[in-house]
Amino acid sequence: MTASTIGTGPGAWFRHIGSTVAGLGQAYRAGLRDRPKRTVALSVLVAVLLLYPYVAHTWLAAFSRNVFPLPLPDDTVETFMTIFAIMAIGLNIVAGFAGLLDLGYVAFYAIGAYVAAFLASPHWATLGLNFIFLGNVDQGTPGVHLPFWIVVPVAVIVVATFGALLGAPTLRLRGDYLAIVTLGFGEIVPLVFKNLSQVTLSVVLGPLKISMDRVDLTGGVQGINPIDSPFLPFLNIKFDARAGFLPVYLGIFLLLIAVLVARNLEHSRIGRAWMAIREDETAAEMMGVNTVRTKLLAFALGASFAGIAGAYQASYLGATTSDFFDFSTSILVLIMIILGGIGNIWGVIMGAITLVFVNSTLLPYIGQQVQNYAPSLPNPAQYNFLILGVTLLLMMRFRPQGFLPSRQREAELTAHGLAHVEAEMGVPLDMDNTSVAPPGQSETGMDARAPETPDEARDL
């Protein structure tokens, strides 16, 4: 039964993907039949989320402007929701799946943005470097101009490399020490971008002689602009700040890719190895997990998502400066995944959307209302981190697992037996009479675990 479901050869992959896509419709009908309420609710939610950018831009914004003010996220805020959701998914791989606390995630976001700036802006014209390849600019425009669709993969590769570079020295560190080192990295990278504006150096590497005299590498405090917008040829769409709701949909497209990649990684041998390391690194190592390799992969792959986010952010805004990438952004993404439900992809997306909404729309909105009706009161928009901090404290007290914890998925699994394994594989399993645990068993099952002993290496 199993061997026949997955063929061999180059066509097998396409056939498998095809049958998976075809199976989606079937799965949806099965969902409607077995759990109609949940399926309908999810469908409505997805439809609303997908239609919202268009509806809000076309009608709701005008209503809010002319009739009654509402806390509606605008096109830019929605785009940033997708950007932060991509980052949350990436950080979730490092911190959620592999359990490696990374407080400097913003560094990768910054590197992604600067890669976009280096590859699609007039910046290098000052060095006499002019190169246009399929870029959406007129012939003869100064500087290097590559299309967004090349910039993103390059950013992913560069950022993943830096992820591995950061990971390498931290491999022996655990917990607090790891957090401190990553924190340092997150501080250093934006500072480097800020300060490499007058580089003077002279290096001789064998036959290669590099000499620079006050060369501006990163644009310094001003940063780099203008950066080319993402451009869709044939349809002639420029995804910049003036393109209305269209950049939101490009963001959603990138987000979907991120979700797909993260999900596929999660349900695979590498995902299981990450979680094993998170649960017990020593035991994982003893069970044959190459912890060095696995942790490096977590850093590199996790960082690469920030590469997508950074490249898109810079291209969308058309500019980048090091000020975007301060420590608070690292913390913000971390709060997103903690609030949303660390370890769960859907949870962290929800956390990202919620937090960007609160930060960029709700608090300024309330602030505006306060200004209008009670100007003597403090403006809540200025206290966003105070409010976030209190929210986080309350969450930790009352719902430490986040909005959508990964545990919920687990409870779901128990109720539906091994069906999830088939679902995640997209193929039927070869199992005869597999008995299924009764619903809820794992939640109510006896917890007769031996008392926790301190994790003492010598007492292995």
Add this chain to the structure above:
Amino acid sequence: MTAQGNSAASAGQAVLPENLLTRSVDDAALLVKARGVTKAFGGLTAVNNVDFDIPRGSIVSLIGPNGAGKTTFFNMITGYYVATAGEITFDGQAIVTRKGNKIRSLKPHEVTALGIGRTFQNIRLFGTMSALDNVRVGLNVHLKSRWWDSVLRTPSMLREEQATIAESLALLELVDLKDRADTWARNLPYGDQRRLEIARALATRPKLLLLDEPTAGMNNSETREMTDFIRKLRSEIGLTVLLIEHDMRVVMGISDRVTVLDHGEVIAEGRPAEVRANPRVIEAYLGRGAAEAQAQG
């Protein structure tokens, strides 16, 4: 196991005259051969110049009072600790070797790949992973698909995953946990957790299974089940088993050979009955008075 003279009676190590069983058995019959293994933590020598053999297909026990160095020795076989001195070979391959002045040791995951699986004294399962996924982690070392295969869901990766699940379920069935495949490891009762740990160790497809106090905290009937199960592993899967155990009934009941460590040194070695009668062993466990009383009585 042929009986021959013992040539490895190194300094500081009492070798009993009746202990003539394993030492010089021809190397091919030995799965593990350890010579002069020493581990010092700063000033404390936890394991001192230990010679130790495990013949293929045998069940060998390592016993000794608390702090005798049993687990430390375990950890050197598995590559978790790098020995201070000595050599360990497993199935003809070096785990610990001397290169010049330096002692080299394989990494734990490399040792696992060679075919040594283990359980832990304090259960160390992956708590918030399902029983099935715990076992699947054990199989990781034998999987070939790379991360990009996972991202792209290539057919070879999917086939491998199918085979992995089938093998893991078979192992869960072996330890009688197939109907708990979806349960989080930490939600399983204690006895189930012990068996799940063994299933996870078996998933690494070991030739040698190291069990660190597998019956700790079990009642009589559970202990009996566990001993039967260990015997079954040897007879049906052909595993060689190295056991650390405090329960003497277990040790005496299933071991082919018993080695006694005290203060990091081997003080006795031999068949269970021989070791039990050895005055040094009685002294180490019960004190000098008991040993003398035993000798008189």
